[in-house]
Amino acid sequence: MNVQRGVELVVGLFVLAGIAALMVMALQWSNFGPSRVAGYEITARFDNVGGLSVQSPVKLAGLTIGRVDSIEIHPETFQAEVRMVIDDKYDNLPTDSFANIYTAGLLGAQYVEISPGGALESLEDGDRITMTQSAIILESVVSKFLFDKAKE
Amino acid sequence: MNAALNSIARLGRMVLDGAQHAGSMALFAIELAWVLIPTWSRPRDILQQVYAAGVLSLVIILVAGGFVGLVLGLQGYNILSNFNASESLGVMVALSLVRELGPVVAALLFAGRAGSAITAEIALMKTTEQLAALEMMAVDPMRRVIGPRFWGAMIAVPLLAAMFSLVGIIGGYLIGVVVLGVDQASYWGQIREQMEAWDDVGGGAIKSVAFGAVIALISVYEGYRAEPTASGMARATTQTVVLSSLAVLGLDFVMTAFMFGA
Incomplete structure (x- = not known):
């Protein structure tokens, strides 16, 4: 009886430890998909989004404050309309904020960086950031550089 | 001429033997499937097998996981620091594990x-x-002997795999952050940012459940159908290790192609 009880205890601990390991990795160490960012939506139109994709981070001063929710072509302007979900904690972004697409490191993933402006009103659910700067496409930078060199 | 025919015949026999092996394993699997649920009427038996297969394998799994994590941390650091991207060490270690x-x-x-x-x-x-x-005593060996062992292995593998990954990530942390001086916040931060709960952790878990089922099936089948001699036992044991290793690696490729490919 005692031995059996010991075995039961150890097996119980084993199963708990295994499930705990999975849970720690799934819930604590990974981003939990769109459901984790409950917040308000803002949009921005870019001429070119480069390698930006759904779930790319939206950063403010380098910290992630939200995620890209969807990217679609705006039917009239033919620009890419990026819909972002911003954490409710950051509900005081000025309306004249600036949205840039940057690359993390030389080859890293792309993200949206918000540079706050100076307006007194703040962005609300459904608002649009009008001032944007597109992703820098390496090829176009290189070709511009080459043509400038050729002109000299 | 005769020798050539003989070798062709031998090849044919190998193929037929293989087909027969696969076929009887499939039949055995169906037979086993019928007793899988009734086996739970004696949870004590299953518990005993989880102990024998799972708990007693903990030491080797944890030690191996730690070392794999240490090696991944070292190698990853060497490669990533060439690109000035040693901050990504955490993701590399975590995702590969x-x-x-x-x-x-x-x-x-x-x-x-x-x-x-x-x-x-x-x-x-x-x-x-x-x-x-x-069987003489009207006790179904499928239910009392084979079923619990199948469940024991099947339950143990996913849990062991999860602990392996966890210990490996901690091993990578030890070598990367503590020894080599990678920024601690970006080790964890990058993991957090890029590892997806469903796609990565869930995908890995699905894989290990499938591997558990395959290993469990092969192990009990080879034992049950072993030739009842000393050499038959030896052959069955070897066959288990060889077949399950190959099956795991092959299945892994197929599952990876479906889950992470495209």
Whole structure:
């Protein structure tokens, strides 16, 4: 009886430890998909989004404050309309904020960086950031550089 | 001429033997499927097997996981620092462990450590006619002997794989952050940012469940169908390790192609 009880205890601990390991990795160490960012939506139109994709981070001063929710072509302007979900904690972004697409490191993933402006009103659910700067496409930078060199 | 014909015939026999092996394993799997639920009427038996297959494999799994994590940390740091991207060390270690190495290496170790033991145990029971004796007493050996062992292995593998990955990530942390001086916040931060709960952790878990089922099936089958002699037992044990390793690696490729490909 005692031995059996010991075995039961150890097996119980084993199963708990295994499930705990999975849970720690799934819930604590990974981003939990769109459901984790409950917040308000803002949009921005870019001429070119480069390698930006759904779930790319939206950063403010380098910290992630939200995620890209969807990217679609705006039917009239033919620009890419990026819909972002911003954490409710950051509900005081000025309306004249600036949205840039940057690359993390030389080859890293792309993200949206918000540079706050100076307006007194703040962005609300459904608002649009009008001032944007597109992703820098390496090829176009290189070709511009080459043509400038050729002109000299 | 005759020698050539002979070797062609030998090839044909190998193919036929293989087909027969696969076919009888499939039949055995169907037979086993019928007793899988009734086996739970005696949860104590299953618990005993989880202990034998899972808990007793913990040491080898945890030690191996730690070392794999240490090596990944070292190698990853060497490669990533060439690109000035050593901050990404955490993601590299975590994703390779969670997606691939955790499920696969844990399954391979498990096949060697516990799968072979299951086969040997059942084969010896068969050789010493214990299985026949059970049947004589109207006790179904499928239900009392095979079923619990199948469940034991099947439950143990995913849990062991999860712990393997976890210990590996901690090993990578030790070598990367503590020894080599990678920024601690970006080690964890990058993991957090890029590892997806469903796609990565869930995908790895699905893989390890599948590996567990395959190893468990092969182990009990090889034991149950072993030739009741000393050399038959030896062959069955070898066969378990060889077949389960190959099956795990092959299945891994197929599952990876479906889950992470495209």
